[in-house]
Amino acid sequence: MSWLRALKETARSGMTIERTALEPLVALRATAGLALVIGLGLAFLGPGAATSSAFGAFMAAIATYQPSWRPRPVLALASGLTLAVSTFVGYLVGSRNTVAFLLLLAVWTFVAGLWWAVGSTAGIIASGNVAIMLVTVTLPTSVAQAAGHAAMIAAGGIVQALLIVLFPVRRWGAQRDALADALAAEADYARRLRHDPVAPFDPQPLMRARDAAAVTARQARRRPAELHGARGLAERIRPVLASLADPAVGAPAEGPARDRVRELLAAAATVLDAAAHTVRHGEHGEGARRVAPALAVLKAAEAPEAAEALRGPALRAARRLAALLDDVRETAEPGLGRTADPAEAMLRPTLRALLAPAARAVRAELRPGSPILRHALRVTAAVCAGYLIGRALPFGHAYWAPMASVMVMRPDFTQTWSRAVARFGGTLVGVGAATAIVRVAQPDTYLSGLLAVVSAGLMFVLMRTGYAVAQTFVSAYVVFLLGMGGVRWDQTVPDRIALTLVGGVLAMVAYAVYPAWETPRLRTRLADWTAAVGRYAAAVLGQYADPAGARRADVREALLATRDARIAWQEALARAEGEPVRHRGLSRAAADGAGEALAAFGRNAMLLEAHFPDRDAAPVPGAAELARALREATAEGAKAVRERRVPRWEGLRALRASWDAPEPGVLRGASEQLLEALDELSEALRP
Structure with a gap:
């Protein structure tokens, strides 16, 4: 878009007032901490010390509002202590020489800018420290006073941290919301599948729930049971829902079997919504009564007479769905979920342990062309x-x-x-x-x-x-x-x-x-997604090639990498949309078409994941060759996307052409769907 239009759009977005859920109790606690440090400072130490402690308490409270899964007291302490150090060092340098302070300011600001490589929370805290340091270094008049002001700033952060510990507001609320949002998103997905068997699904709620599930060792011992296990079940439910609804691998598009699938999907949505409500609020009374009819529908899928309506893969998917939803219900209900085992938790490193990875992330951005x-x-x-x-x-x-x-x-x-x-x-x-x-x-x-x-x-x-x-x-x-x-x-x-x-x-x-425009990097983001989704499909096919020896963890790792690449693409596309630059070889229509094609490719691979063979099953003929061909073809296709060429898939076509009767079973249909999605990607990128 033009510069004028870009400026108008950004100005409008900056002045927009959003309607969002407020957190008055959290705000009251932060305000009480600020009032406490100001009141004590004025009563015993004077206006100057009160002002310093107020800045510390204010910035510590701001830090706790940032989008981070770390414990809020830790964020408050980190903000208050780093601001205290910044103030003291700034006064020591700035009180003697303006040029020296300018050099310190340049170094401090440059490092704060690099901290965006660690994440938005670290970048915001570091930027806030630079901003407040510019004010607080003007308050003291001696080294002793500077030390006192730094101590008061740190005290402001400590007070906010103590209040969070002593007066918790909705403990584990953010983690509950993230898991509940993931379950609610799958409930909505089940409803949409009733009318659109190939409806898209945005994995972002599942990724957010995964981020929220990573806890510190101390949190792992205290986490409520209903927050343990339901996320993993939700991950496994999504491909089962898709395979049950898809006419290619599930029930036919019309007829009694399709009606039965719609009933199962509606029941699944009801159970998932009830589980989301239970997790979000920590109680289940009314939800348990509302979900009883839906559970009866799902239980019917496990009965022998269910084979009269559904057969083959659709019947297996229905029974698998009923079992998974029963596990979700039991896991989500307070008192029924099993006790969390700290050894099984995804542990989040402490701040001290995070320093080395953070330093590596910062060093990785010290290269020409880095946006950070x-x-x-x-x-x-x-x-x-x-x-x-x-x-x-x-x-x-x-x-x-x-x-x-x-x-x-x-x-x-x-x-x-x-x-x-x-x-x-x-x-x-x-x-x-x-x-x-x-x-x-x-x-x-x-x-x-x-x-x-x-x-x-x-x-x-x-x-x-x-x-x-x-x-x-x-x-x-x-x-x-x-x-x-x-x-x-x-x-x-x-x-x-x-x-x-x-x-x-x-x-x-x-x-x-x-x-540092995002628009020229769109092709790189798209190429990364192409390569990642190809590795995921190859990992899925590896389970068919070697059911006994293949690692299911490989599929999980490849799936997470694919989601990361997809989210990076979507975020880059959103940022590029408001930039006043030309599309640089990837128009908005091409970007939309390519994104839809790769989403369809990933969905087809997910359908294969929903029907993994048992460990004692025989290897599926042709699976190993197809996995190798997909991995190589998508890697070469990603290279073509980066180089502004149209990807070509001759290797995959040659492999399919070489398959003679008897056909390699399920792989022929899967290969056709995967190749069709890749052809759509090429068509979207064709000039």
Whole structure:
């Protein structure tokens, strides 16, 4: 799209207010922690220490809102302690030499930019540390005071962590929601299969549930039983649902068997919805009564007379589905799920153990063309330029401009530009409202602290409704907080508005001058998905080639790699959609067609997975050759996609042509479907 249209779209998205579920109890806890540190600081240590502790508690609370499965106290502690170190080091350097502080700021910002390689949570915490450091280094006047301010900042983070431990709100709530969303997504999938036997399924809820299932060793010993096991069952149910509904391997498209399949799918949806409700809320009373008729329908599939309606693969799929759903119901119900065994859990490394992998992830981005490296260089240049401009302008408070830049800049175009617009708009509203309140109320130190707490509390409540809304209350919070420290409103309001505009413009210019567009990398993402889904299909066929010796874990690993590649493709496509650049060889129509083709290829491989032969079964003739041919063909096809060529599949066609009667059983139909999906991929990429 054009630059004008891209700017309009990003500005609109930045100012959008979303309707989302609020978490008032979590916000109240964070606000109470902030009020506690401000009140104690004012009562015993003075406004300066109270301001420092308030920044620490504020940033620690912000860290706990980030999308991470780590325990919230750990995030609060990590934010508070790293901010304390940043403040102390920044004062030691900046109090003596402006040039030295500028160099430290450049290094600190560059490292913070690289931390996006570890994940969005680490990147946001690191960026916030740089932003707050710019303010807090101006508060102390001696090394001893700097150490005291750093200690107060750390204390603010510790208080927030302690409150989370002492007053938990909906313990395991995020993990419950992730698993419940996965079960609900499969329920919706079962309903759609009743009307569309080849309906698509987005695996993202299953991937999110898997991420949520990884726990620390301590969490593994305390995890509720209903959160253990249901996710694995949900993974196994999805291919069974697809194979039951698909006319090629399940029941015919019309007739009594199809009617029976629709009944089973409706019953499965009811059971899955009830399990989702049970997991989400930790109770099952009404759900158990509602699900009884559906369980009766599923139990009928296990009876001998069920063979009259369904036969062959469809009957096996129906009975397998009934058994799996019965396991889901028992696992999800509180008191019925088996006790979690820590040895069986997917363990998440501690923060200390995570340092080495994080360092490797950062080092991997230190290469030409890396989007993360470009972001680090871009944000460093914008922050340093903003700091110098702020010092040169006659406003004072030079930190406003670089703080605005580092807080709005992200590795992708859309978020950077939309957040810049939202930050400036929110700043205008927030500063204007806070200024009016200050002029009318003329608050003293304690009333300013109370107003700061109220502003922060409103921000915590409404944070997820949009960046512009959150920034409105953040701006008011900073005005009141600095007023508590003795800074008059007329010394901050004009400065903040002007320098926030400077920082936002610098962020926009930096991305325009040194961009990292996602659009040119779409072919690479598509190639990665092509190769990954080919390896998955080959791993599935390996089970047919050697039922006794093949490892089921290989299929699982290949499936997870395929999902990762698919999600990376979808995220890249969403980011590229708002970029003001040409498609660079992959139009939107081609991207949509290629994505649908690879999704169909993966689905056909999944249908084969739903009917794995028993361990004692004989190897299926032709399976090994087809697996090898698929692996080689998709690897070569991925190379062609990267090189902007149309993939060709002569090797697969030659293999199928070489099959003489008797046919290799199930593989002929499977190979036809897989090859048809690959042909659709080639057709989508054809100029």
